[in-house]
Every structure is written in structure tokens, then in C-alpha cells.
Amino acid sequence: VEVIGDGQVVTSVKALNKTTNEEIDIPATGFFVAIGHKPNTDIFKDFLELDQTGYIKNIPGTSKTNVAGVFVGGDAADHVYRQAVTAAGTGCMAALDAERYLASMD
16 A cells, blocks of 8 residues: 655555455565566467466477477566566577577578
8 A cells, every 4th residue: 555664764564455455554674566476478378378377388498489489588487486687597598599590590
């Protein structure tokens, strides 16, 4: 509901219990904003294999998808860590796989 502080430091977070509609104050010195656990991949569902949550499936150990020449990286593929460092690493993997794919074409 609200992040509470003095404009410089967080002191608590006001949260809403969606079952009871009770608001509670949780003491805190910081917070992370979660934007959801379902990736925004619906536009690919007619073309790429997605898991039940919507993450794009890759061939294990690669960034390859079920479509030749289409690679996946970052939060669209990573349902375990979902973090910026992992996204950067798998993005690099996808770039290298794409480069190798293009180099193999005649």
C-alpha cells in the first residue's frame, strides 16, 4: 500500500492482507518491488514452446528454442533466478548462439 520513511530512509512498509483486507505496518529498512512472476511472453505462444507459466523453453545448456534461429535469454527463460546478472549472462549466450547460427548458414 505504501512505503513509509522520512524521504531519505525507509522505516516500514504498509501492506494489505488481501484475504482479510487488514492493513499492517511491517518494519523495514528497504524493499524490493516485484512486478510479477509471469513473463510477458504471450506474443510468442503461437510460435515458441512455453512452459505452463509462460517461460520460453530452451534446449538445456543452450539458448536455443524449438525454432531454428530463435534464441532466448534473461527473464523470459529463467524461472529460477530472474535476476539482472543472470539475464545478462543468458543474453550473452543467446548472442553467441545467434552468431554461430548465422555463421553456419551458407
